[in-house]
Amino acid sequence: MPPQNGMPPLNARFLVGPQGWPYLLVPFIPIAIVLDLANANDALVFATSALGIIPTAALMGRATEELASRSGPGIGGLLNVTFGNAPELIIALFALGHGLHEVVKASLVGSILGNILLVLGAAMFVGGLGRSSQRFNATAASVQTSMLLLAAVALVMPAIFQLVDGDGLPAVGAERVSFGSTIELLSVVVAGLLMITYVAGLVFSLKTHRDIFNPEYEDEQTWGWSARTAVIMLAIAGVAVAIMSEVLVSSIGEASRSLGLTEFFIGAVVVAIVGNAAEHWVAVIVARKDKMDLSVNIAIGSSAQIALFVAPLLVLASFVIGPGPMPLVLNGFELGAIVLAVLVANYVTTEGQSTWFEGVQLLVAYVVFAVVFGLA
Numbered sequence: 001m002p003p004q005n006g007m008p009p010l011n012a013r014f015l016v017g018p019q020g021w022p023y024l025l026v027p028f029i030p031i032a033i034v035l036d037l038a039n040a041n042d043a044l045v046f047a048t049s050a051l052g053i054i055p056t057a058a059l060m061g062r063a064t065e066e067l068a069s070r071s072g073p074g075i076g077g078l079l080n081v082t083f084g085n086a087p088e089l090i091i092a093l094f095a096l097g098h099g100l101h102e103v104v105k106a107s108l109v110g111s112i113l114g115n116i117l118l119v120l121g122a123a124m125f126v127g128g129l130g131r132s133s134q135r136f137n138a139t140a141a142s143v144q145t146s147m148l149l150l151a152a153v154a155l156v157m158p159a160i161f162q163l164v165d166g167d168g169l170p171a172v173g174a175e176r177v178s179f180g181s182t183i184e185l186l187s188v189v190v191a192g193l194l195m196i197t198y199v200a201g202l203v204f205s206l207k208t209h210r211d212i213f214n215p216e217y218e219d220e221q222t223w224g225w226s227a228r229t230a231v232i233m234l235a236i237a238g239v240a241v242a243i244m245s246e247v248l249v250s251s252i253g254e255a256s257r258s259l260g261l262t263e264f265f266i267g268a269v270v271v272a273i274v275g276n277a278a279e280h281w282v283a284v285i286v287a288r289k290d291k292m293d294l295s296v297n298i299a300i301g302s303s304a305q306i307a308l309f310v311a312p313l314l315v316l317a318s319f320v321i322g323p324g325p326m327p328l329v330l331n332g333f334e335l336g337a338i339v340l341a342v343l344v345a346n347y348v349t350t351e352g353q354s355t356w357f358e359g360v361q362l363l364v365a366y367v368v369f370a371v372v373f374g375l376a
Contacts, residue, residue: 021281022054022055022057022058022277022278022281023055023058023059024055025051025052025054025055026052026055028048028049028051028052028055029052029055029056029240029243029244031048031052032045032048032049032051032052032244032247033243033247035048036049036247036250036251041258042251042253042254042255042258043251043254043255043258043259045247045251045255046248046251046252046255046259047255049244049247049248049251050248050270050271050274051274052244052247053087053091053241053244053245053248053274053275054274054277054278055278056087056237056240056241056244057087057237057241057274057275057276057277057278057279058277058278059233059236059237059240060083060086060087060234060237060238060241061083061278061279061282062223062233063225063230063231063233063234063237064083064086064230064234066223066224066225066229066230066233067225067227067230067231067234070226070227070230083234085111085275085276085302085305085306085309085310086238086241087241087245087275087276088107088111088271088272088275088276088306088310089310089313089314090238090241090242090245091107091241091245091248091249091271091275092104092107092108092310092314093245093314093317093321094242094245094246094248094249095107095249095252095267096314096317096318096321096322096326097249097321097322098249098250098322099176099322099323099324100176100249100252100253100263100267101176101177101318101322101326102170102172102176102177102263102264102267102331103252103263103264103266103267103271104267104314104326105267105326105328105330105331105334106263106264106265106266106267106268106271106272106334106373107267107268107271107272107275108306108307108310108311108314109268109330109334109337109338110267110268110269110271110272110273110373111272111275111276111302111303111306111310112148112303112306112307112338112341112342113268113272113337113338113341113366113369114272114273114276114280114366115276115280115298115299115300115302115303115306116148116299116300116303116341116342116344116345116362117341117344117362117363117365117366117369118273118280118362118363118366119280119283119284119298119299119302120283120295120296120299120300120345120348120359120362121358121359121360121361121362121363121365121366122280122283122284122359122363123283123284123286123287123292123295123296123299123359124287124348124354124355124356124358124359124362125356125359125360125363126284126287126288126356126359127284127287127288127290127292127295127354127356127359128354128355128356128357128358128359129356131290131356132355133353133354133355134287134290134292134353134354134355135292135352135353136292136293136295136296136349136352136353136354137293137296137352138349138350138351138352140205140293140296140297141296141300141349141352142349142350143201143204143205143209144297144300144301144303144304145300145342145345145346145349146346147197147201147304147307147308148300148303148304148307148342148345148346149342149346150197151194151197151304151307151308151311151342152307152338152339152342154190154193154194154328155190155307155311155328155330155338156330156335156338156339157186157190158183158186158187158190158327158328158329159328159329159330159335161182161183161186162179162183162327162329165182166179166180166183169329169330169331169332169335170329170330170331171331172262172264172331172333172376176323176324176326177329178324179327179329183327183329184325184327186327187315187325187326187327187328187329188315188316188319190312190315190328191311191312191313191315191316191328192312194307194308194309194311194312195308195309195312195313197308198305198308198309198312201304201308248271252266252267261374262373262374262376264331264333264373264376265370265373265374265376268334268370268373269370269373269374276302279298279302280298282298283295283298283299286298292354296349300345300349303345311328312328314326315327315328333372333373333376337369340365341365341369344362344365348362
């Protein structure tokens with residue numbers, strides 16, 4: 001049961017627990033701001049701001065959950081899917097403003113890979129330890145992986161068009177590439193179709209078939225906030241995420257050079273992980289409690305939201321934010337990774353059960369992609 005005042009017990013036991021650990025990183029928020037204002041080393045600014053994003057994103061997720069728990073299943077589900085990837089979206093919007101188009105696309109692909117391979121793999125591994133297998137709703141998982149497959153087709157086609165009729169795919173080291181009006185128009189059409197599919201998916205999962213898309217959280221995972229408190233905390237978290245995102249994005253260029261890492265790797269691996277670390281941790285925790293329906297819903301559902309909503313929204317936003325439009329043309333590494341990852345997601349969720357060894361395989365696949373991205 002939550003405390004009577006609606007707040008978690010702010011003690012050492014809570015802070016080192018599964019829900020409290022992100023808030024241990026709160027001191028990195030003012031540290032990152034001070035270092036940025038002092039024009040400190042960009043690598044240090046980047047590292048502290050990346051750590052500072054984790055508690056702000058955790059607070060945003062907590063506020064969303066508290067508000068959703070008081071809004072009924074329909075509105076609550078809509079709030080969850082709307083704000084589920086808000087930190088990643090905010091980071092990407094600031095990157096768009098700086099013209100870091102390839103970093104944005106890398107972070108989108110990295111988020112999809114992270115959810116399908118890293119998060120789902122860790123959940124299957126941790127949840128499967130000591131159990132012969134775990135079961136989850138194969139129908140719900142199949143719908144979400146089918147949406148991912150559709151999104152993969154839509155994301156791949158502009159690149160194929162550019163490869164056949166254009167000047168080839170963008171280089172890994174590029175920040176912004178001009179593809180021409182035809183590709184820009186194609187990207188807008190694809191973005192619109194993906195968003196229509198996303199809305200249709202919401203109707204399907206939240207209204208017509210919500211009985212199979214309704215994994216429940218345990219009571220202990222709510223803190224008893226009022227709707228007003230949840231809204232206020234959501235607003236505070238949004239501002240904090242925005243500040244940390246601006247600091248993070250402004251330091252990426254110099255930080256990548258001083259750390260010896262490419263902006264592609266930073267976008268696909270580092271930014272993709274820190275933007276939703278708290279939610280990823282929840283997926284692993286609930287898997288350990290043998291709630292694989294919820295864990296799979298978090299991992300696959302988050303990937304589907306990135307592909308069907310966040311990515312097309314950023315394409316449309318690029319026409320008014322930053323130096324120019326961001327067409328949906330992925331580089332060769334991103335193309336191969338997203339297609340293979342979506343195929344893996346379809347395969348591992350077909351039977352509606354998982355084992356710890358499947359988790360190991362997904363984690364190994366993620367490490368392979370991360371190593372390749374680091375060497376690219």
